[in-house]
Amino acid sequence: MCDYQKCKHWGGNQDYTSTRNKRKTHLCCDMAEVEDTLKRIQGYNGVIGSIVVNAEGIPIRTTLDNSTTVQYVGLLHQLTMKARSTIRDIDPQNDLTFLRIRSKKHEIMVAPDKEFLMIVIQSPTE
């Protein structure tokens, strides 16, 4: 049985990602959990948009329009790489957890991962 609470799928044992993260969820449910989180993030107060970028710099999920997404991705990808490079050059055992850029109008939050990059733009709740 799949461990994901909202699972409605039928499937045998082969569909589980059992060796990867020791959790018996269907692959599609694993993803669904992350999608849940993304949906929640988008629904929070003040969040303008969120973008998920893969390792090659191609946005795979976005809630903004295409041109804005491409612009954000291109610029922030480079900045994140630079920031990460800086941290790791100083101490290779260290790594970047997240990057926050606060501007007059809103705040851009970037959380890098091994393969992905997640960008959220939020405006202050005032």
Add this chain to the structure above:
Amino acid sequence: MSVPHKVGTVKSKQATNVKAPVAKVVKAAGKKKDEEEATDTAEGEEWMPGKTLVKPPDQLDLTEEELNEEITRVLTANNPNAPQNVVRYGFKEGCYKPIIFVDQMAIHFELEGNLVHKESDEGRRLMAKQAEREEGTGAEKLDNVAKAGEKERKLTNQFNFNERASQTLNNPPRDISCQTEPPPRANFSATANQWEIYDFYVEELKRREKSKEKQEGQVLNKEEDKSKKKIIQAETQSDDITQLAHAAKIIERMVNQNIFDEVAQDFMYFEDAADEFRGEKGTLLPLWKLQYDKAKGLSVTALCWNPKYNDLFAVGLGSYEFTQEERGMLLFYTLKNSSYPEFIFNTTSGVMCVDIHEQLSYLVAVGLHDGCVAVYNLKKKSDQPVYNSTASSGKHRGAVMQVKWQKDDLDSNHNFISVSADGRVVSWTLVKHELVFTDIIKLPATDKVPDDLKDVIATAGTSLDFHKQKDHHFLVATEAGKIHKGSKYYSSKFLETYDAHFMTVSRVRWNPFHPNVFISCGWDWMVKIWDQTIKSPIFTFELKTSVTDVAWAPYSSTIFAAITNDGKVHVFDLSINKYEALCQQKVVSKKTRLLHIEFNPVNPIIIVGDDRGHVISLKLSPNLRKKPKEKKGQELPKGPEVEIAKMEQLLSSLR
């Protein structure tokens, strides 16, 4: 004519030019001879020339020695006019070098000849011209010969020639070429930073370790490979953002921090300055309100802070209405993300109590409404408990009201103790994959129950607490209003019984510092503080409605907080005011009952759970956190001894 002997061996210093003086002398002598001969020939043949030596005027005067000196004369083929000291600039050395070999040829006479070879071009041309001339004069023979010669050799010129050419068969040229496929090209670029090198080494190390493990255990490889293959295929097919979970979590926390920025700032830094003017009173500042929409309709039945992570706490959700639908949840919230719980566990029946292990903060013991106890492991991302007690393994017959973890037993198995509505206090041990139970004690029946029914109608236990130092001592509170003090080692009798309240005792707790003091609260509107050596309470407080929970503050032995049915939180500090609460604040809206309260072990906040499934966190104002005043000039001793001393002081003042 004989030449005078001296002339032949003239010794002169002019070594080179031999001929000239000799010639001169000879000439001179010759002249003289001619004169002599001219004068003397007439005389006769027997004339002996007189040896009159006449010195030429320019002859050197030399001594006898010098005259006898032998002078060698060398005949060479050298050209006397050739230069002897020719130098040439040598660029290699950068200086003038003398040239040793100089051309020694001396040209005495030169005459250009006018002979031309017969068969050279010029010769032929001239011969032709000559032949023409001879032709013109009329020598026929010569002409014939000349003509024949001409016919044989016709002169070629630019305007009178024949060209003959022939074409050979040329092989047709053919182009053969072949094209190969160019090797595929890919652009590769990389940077070599310190951290990239480090990453590579770390991966290499992992790979080596894995290969070592593989070598050691090479059993069941086939099956593993098959399953791995399937999984790998599936991974590449999906748009796989499952790895994003970690980044998404961080982002969610950041967004929450931004939304509740003021709350976070208050939590960290806000100290109510107005407390100075309020005298003794303090206030509670509401911070986060945590709720989960799926938990609607459930009440908060248990709260427990995680001892290791100070922002994580467990919330048990269930129902106190025994007739309602049976479902429950165990949620874990962190203050860093107040919008959504970190861990969600669904249980088959309502959760009644929760306890987190002191050392292994991922082990959570849960007591359920149907009498089961379960142990969850937070590290395993499974929705199912790791251990579960079933009907066969001695589960309780009534709702489990309290669970408490104990220290590991002699076999270093984890164990915990539970008390339930069926009146049993049971110890459960985690052995491998099972829960093994041991009855510790059974709660004695109440007096009101007639004797013949005593075995049947159980006395429900409602609360359980273990002594901080002597952990075999424990206190059990019952629905009947009694508190029993027992020991794990005595299974037949209790050490003491206190007549605490007239109605159900909702909570009993030992004082975290003083070894003899404990507090209890009940539905009879009372909060009582006891010394375990005395049968009657030391302090009694009456709050206007039934008290549902009470908790000691972890930082002071005289501060405690109690919550009542009308939604108020009462905070007392006995060292400051023995009769009144320092703070009585309503924290929830009307008709919401507060059910549980817990102090955070580190930060000055409390969480309260209500019957709507919400958890509210509140910050204690400075007045509620007062340390004893320092006397001027005296250093303030810190540590639990101070707290004990404080309490002792209080107690002694009352005796």
